Amino acid sequence: MYLLQSSGIIASQEASLIIQATLLMLIVVVPVFVLLFFFAYYYRAGNHKARYSPNWEHAKMDELIWWAIPLEIILVLGALTWGSTHALDPRKPLPSTVPALQVEVVALPWKWLFLYPSLGVASLNTLEIPANIPVEFHITADAPMNSFWVPQLGGQIYAMTGMDNRLNLMADKPGDYPGYSANYSGAGFAGMHFVVHAVAQKDFEAWVAATASTSPVLDQATYSALRAPSTEQERTYAYRIDLYHAILKQFGH
Amino acid sequence: MSLFGLLTPQAFIHGPIETGAQIIVIVAVLVTVLAITYLGRWRWLWQQWLTSLDPKRIGIMYILLSFVMFGRGFVDALMMKSQQALAVGAPGYISPDHFAQLFTAHGVIMIFFAAMAFMFGIINLVLPLQLGSKDVAFPLLNSISFWLTATGALLLNLSLVVGQFAATGWLAYPPLSELAYSPGVGVDYYIWALQIAGIGTLLSGINFLTTIATMRGHLRLMQMPMFTWTTLGSMLLVIFAFPILTVTLALLALDRTLGFHFFTTDLGGNAMMYVNLIWAWGHPEVYILVLPAFGIFSEVVATFSQKKLFGYTSMVVATMLIVVLSFMVWVHHFFTMGAGADVNAFFGIMTMAIAIPTGVKVFNWLFTMFRGRIIFATPMLWFIGFLTTFTIGGMTGVLMSIPAADFQLHNSLFLVAHFHNMIIGGVVFGFFAGFTYWFPKFTGIMLNERWGKAAFWAWIVGFLMAFMPLYALGLMGVTRRLDHIDVASGLYTQPWAHWLFDIAAAGAAVIALAVLFQIIQIIVSIWNKHKHHVGENPWRSQGPEWQEPAEPLHERSARGVAIGAVAALFGFGLIWHIWWLAALALIGILLSLITLPKPEYAD
Numbered sequence: 001m002y003l004l005q006s007s008g009i010i011a012s013q014e015a016s017l018i019i020q021a022t023l024l025m026l027i028v029v030v031p032v033f034v035l036l037f038f039f040a041y042y043y044r045a046g047n048h049k050a051r052y053s054p055n056w057e058h059a060k061m062d063e064l065i066w067w068a069i070p071l072e073i074i075l076v077l078g079a080l081t082w083g084s085t086h087a088l089d090p091r092k093p094l095p096s097t098v099p100a101l102q103v104e105v106v107a108l109p110w111k112w113l114f115l116y117p118s119l120g121v122a123s124l125n126t127l128e129i130p131a132n133i134p135v136e137f138h139i140t141a142d143a144p145m146n147s148f149w150v151p152q153l154g155g156q157i158y159a160m161t162g163m164d165n166r167l168n169l170m171a172d173k174p175g176d177y178p179g180y181s182a183n184y185s186g187a188g189f190a191g192m193h194f195v196v197h198a199v200a201q202k203d204f205e206a207w208v209a210a211t212a213s214t215s216p217v218l219d220q221a222t223y224s225a226l227r228a229p230s231t232e233q234e235r236t237y238a239y240r241i242d243l244y245h246a247i248l249k250q251f252g253h
Numbered sequence: 254m255s256l257f258g259l260l261t262p263q264a265f266i267h268g269p270i271e272t273g274a275q276i277i278v279i280v281a282v283l284v285t286v287l288a289i290t291y292l293g294r295w296r297w298l299w300q301q302w303l304t305s306l307d308p309k310r311i312g313i314m315y316i317l318l319s320f321v322m323f324g325r326g327f328v329d330a331l332m333m334k335s336q337q338a339l340a341v342g343a344p345g346y347i348s349p350d351h352f353a354q355l356f357t358a359h360g361v362i363m364i365f366f367a368a369m370a371f372m373f374g375i376i377n378l379v380l381p382l383q384l385g386s387k388d389v390a391f392p393l394l395n396s397i398s399f400w401l402t403a404t405g406a407l408l409l410n411l412s413l414v415v416g417q418f419a420a421t422g423w424l425a426y427p428p429l430s431e432l433a434y435s436p437g438v439g440v441d442y443y444i445w446a447l448q449i450a451g452i453g454t455l456l457s458g459i460n461f462l463t464t465i466a467t468m469r470g471h472l473r474l475m476q477m478p479m480f481t482w483t484t485l486g487s488m489l490l491v492i493f494a495f496p497i498l499t500v501t502l503a504l505l506a507l508d509r510t511l512g513f514h515f516f517t518t519d520l521g522g523n524a525m526m527y528v529n530l531i532w533a534w535g536h537p538e539v540y541i542l543v544l545p546a547f548g549i550f551s552e553v554v555a556t557f558s559q560k561k562l563f564g565y566t567s568m569v570v571a572t573m574l575i576v577v578l579s580f581m582v583w584v585h586h587f588f589t590m591g592a593g594a595d596v597n598a599f600f601g602i603m604t605m606a607i608a609i610p611t612g613v614k615v616f617n618w619l620f621t622m623f624r625g626r627i628i629f630a631t632p633m634l635w636f637i638g639f640l641t642t643f644t645i646g647g648m649t650g651v652l653m654s655i656p657a658a659d660f661q662l663h664n665s666l667f668l669v670a671h672f673h674n675m676i677i678g679g680v681v682f683g684f685f686a687g688f689t690y691w692f693p694k695f696t697g698i699m700l701n702e703r704w705g706k707a708a709f710w711a712w713i714v715g716f717l718m719a720f721m722p723l724y725a726l727g728l729m730g731v732t733r734r735l736d737h738i739d740v741a742s743g744l745y746t747q748p749w750a751h752w753l754f755d756i757a758a759a760g761a762a763v764i765a766l767a768v769l770f771q772i773i774q775i776i777v778s779i780w781n782k783h784k785h786h787v788g789e790n791p792w793r794s795q796g797p798e799w800q801e802p803a804e805p806l807h808e809r810s811a812r813g814v815a816i817g818a819v820a821a822l823f824g825f826g827l828i829w830h831i832w833w834l835a836a837l838a839l840i841g842i843l844l845s846l847i848t849l850p851k852p853e854y855a856d
Contacts, residue, residue, distance in 0.1 A: 001725070021652050043558070043625050045627055054625075055560075057565065066612065085655075151661065155663075156663065162518065186434060251518050
């Protein structure tokens with residue numbers, strides 16, 4: 001189960017949040033089940049030993065108790081929510097001694113384009129990142145609304161035209177982690193998955209160097225061809241223009 | 254521009270599977286028409302039913318409409334489940350575009366035409382009697398509301414025969430639903446089917462709220478039965494929420510039809526506005542459906558525990574709190590849109606706050622059972638099934654109201670499992686309970702208990718099989734709305750993934766068996782009506798609706814059918830850009846509203 005086998009510092013905090021909240025709620029849910037099945041069994045019409053009080057319809061103290069129990073659970077959960085929402089805000093930079101790698105993500109009809117603005121390389125449907133180094137994703141779309149999601153690294157955020165969304169993630173060990181679009185975006189949606197290769201820093205640097213020297217150049221013409229609906233294989237590019245902001249700006253925001 | 258707008262012979266030509274659906278629709282309509290003609294029942298049908306203003310007859314027509322639409326939505330579900338079981342690492346048998354139409358139609362049909370119609374059916378039958386009134390405040394408006402709902406359903410099904418339906422998901426998020434990405438008429442069918450049905454719903458909301466406010470005689474508010482209270486809450490929500498839907502869809506229609514830019518990607522359009530607006534209606538909509546179901550369960554648990562309902566005042570307060578809170582939580586449907594942490598946390602906490610009044614309701618129901626003499630008739634079984642599944646669904650719902658948890662669970666099959674938990678376990682089981690419970694009141698016949706219990710057990714087993722695996726699949730990272738699962742996606746290779754899809758599909762088959770049992774139950778009960786005859790109050794219920802006989806009312810008017818028919822032409826004209834037809838139909842609607850007649854009386 002990808003959500004619980006997390007390999008990123010955000011995903012593991014989200015996984016423990018899910019488990020913690022579930023356990024908290026079981027404090028109410030388990031008694032509800034016990035009471036439901038016990039009452040259903042014990043107060044069945046055939047059991048004449050059970051006490052029968054047909055007019056017992058009101059008890060202030062009891063009712064106060066079951067207004068109070070869910071209220072308290074929700075107070076605790078509410079505090080947990082306030083804290084975790086701020087701690088795990090996707091915009092919040094991850095604590096680290098090294099600066100975050102900047103990756104720009106563009107959702108296209110039915111593929112993902114990844115741009116590394118400071119490195120001059122780009123890739124389609126495959127994402128190379130160094131493990132143990134935070135990555136700051138800038139996310140937009142040149143397509144219907146999609147959602148950028150790598151379950152083993154952390155939660156998703158929408159990719160929308162004209163919007164510059166932000167997501168901070170970090171892989172805490174090397175490995176291959178599948179990524180998806182989580183929001184339906186048309187007929188090719190089921191094919192909109194990619195693989196994140198988290199590798200050691202020196203392997204990442206080697207990948208950048210090889211990509212920059214051997215890959216075809218992503219220019220405006222190549223990009224225009226990518227805007228047409230299609231599903232594509234993984235590939236890499238070298239590029240020199242500020243494509244991301246050109247894509248953002250074409251929608252007039 | 255041609256006389257028939259965008260409509261060409263091509264619109265009737267579909268792929269092989271869609272052609273099958275097309276033929277089934279045409280044959281079903283022909284067989285129905287021929288059967289009525291052969292039996293010589295047209296006059297009877299017209300005078301006694303189609304033009305009747307008796308809320309009991311309108312209620313029964315709503316329920317029949319709901320059953321037909323439930324059948325259609327359920328076939329969509331069976332096709333999706335079988336496709337997903339077959340298409341793990343393979344393409345399956347349904348094309349991606351057709352699959353998208355299936356999940357869009359399934360959602361739209363089940364919410365608007367199966368659940369809403371069932372709800373208004375039960376309200377029409379029961380509410381006036383609970384108030385000690387024979388009729389609703391505006392009988393003709395009630396008929397018009399029904400026919401507008403039926404017209405919406407008609408347009409939606411017409412898309413099977415001519416053209417296609419939206420392939421966007423049930424809320425038709427732009428920009429996917431804009432012309433740039435959905436150039437066909439599918440989204441226009443969606444817009445006009447919902448616009449017309451939505452107006453009907455809004456009018457119903459006004460009608461029933463007025464009925465409760467003005468036609469309850471000496472009954473004081475705090476003496477009203479719980480079903481009446483929850484209907485009051487639900488109708489308040491209808492009145493506040495449905496205008497938002499109407500405006501949202503109107504803006505989308507302006508974009509698509511007249512080239513406006515409210516939600517397009519260009520010229521300052523903003524799709525996020527649509528998502529906010531549609532959920533400002535969409536979240537209250539869930540409570541519009543579930544509140545009356547809560548009311549039904551309150552009646553059922555008291556009757557079958559042979560006790561008074563525990564904590565009546567708490568129940569009323571909890572209901573009205575839910576009404577207020579349900580308008581303050583809509584952002585939880587899109588925490589992943591990128592709002593700041595303060596906004597997300599606020600809406601998360603408001604959402605979990607709804608668990609407080611809901612939790613109180615659960616405890617009050619439990620303590621109604623406490624020291625009771627519980628009879629396990631079918632409605633009580635539906636109640637226990639409800640409390641079991643609804644508690645699980647409530648827990649997963651609160652879990653997803655925590656934004657940072659939702660980032661991982663949103664848009665996955667975990668979400669799909671959650672809302673089916675709430676809608677099937679809460680709403681559908683509630684309406685089944687109400688249907689079984691009140692059936693003898695209106696027919697004098699008890700529904701066969703053996704088949705009813707068989708149906709219940711098949712439903713609950715089928716439901717758990719169909720939806721519990723989806724929680725696990727969601728935790729595996731499987732998103733919703735996948736027409737197939739690529740091997741390369743990594744989802745296929747996780748242990749159990751394949752089996753979980755198979756179990757879910759088998760669960761849908763078990764639910765199909767349950768539905769078959771329900772059909773047999775109704776046929777057997779009516780067929781052997783002497784054996785099942787029990788009179789009007791077989792459960793010995795204390796509710797006011799059981800104390801007086803339900804007398805038929807004879808007022809009738811053809812105006813409802815007429816307005817529905819003209820509204821269908823209006824919608825059809827707008828969908829296919831046949832402007833003269835839409836304009837004539839609009840004039841027709843206005844004329845028929847200006848010249849509303851006094852009702853006639855049936856022979």
